[in-house]
Amino acid sequence: MASITRAAARRLCSATLTAASFKHGESRLGAIMAHNANFVRSGAYNDFKVTGNPDALRCVILTCMDSRLTHLLPAALNIKQGEAKIIKTAGAILSHPWGGIMRSIIVALYELRASEVFVIGHDDCGMRTVAPASVMGKMVAAGVPEDRLRVLEAAGVDVGKWLKGFNSVDESVLTAVRAVKTHPLVPPDLKVAGLVIDPVTGALREAAAGAAT
């Protein structure tokens, strides 16, 4: 891959986009690249220079990838540019102690000087209602061979379980909090808090066991 030429990369990219466009509509890549050239040329990036104090919060936040939280969550927590490490995943679910999310938290703690972890789920999260069978049906409709799902199942990969979200955001957040707190590689005195944010108002509350969410 290191020896691939730019022209070849462009052709590869273009071929991939054509295939993707065929099934999923027109790519926004061209518009994004055009905007990006303008963004850089105009110096608009200056508005995003680190204005906050990198030592102000020293926290790492695990939250959901829901696009309603993109600007709302930092604003609701008074987090300025450069002040926190934010890890995003579907549902703020921490499903594996040795996966990429936990590795990111570990790196934030030891290499990026974070000293506190906040797991922040949100009300009205799509991962509460995700239906694995429906997602798998959409995979097949999008061109993933049905046989492949059967082969994976025969090989011991439970795709349905892997896709499953949660019934209660509070319980899910508390599960992630416990997973971080009990991880063998975190400092014993690490502060880990579990919160739930309203994706409309930005109101925060502490996650509570047995909450009806």
Ligand SMILES: [Zn+2]
């Ligand atoms: Zn969500």
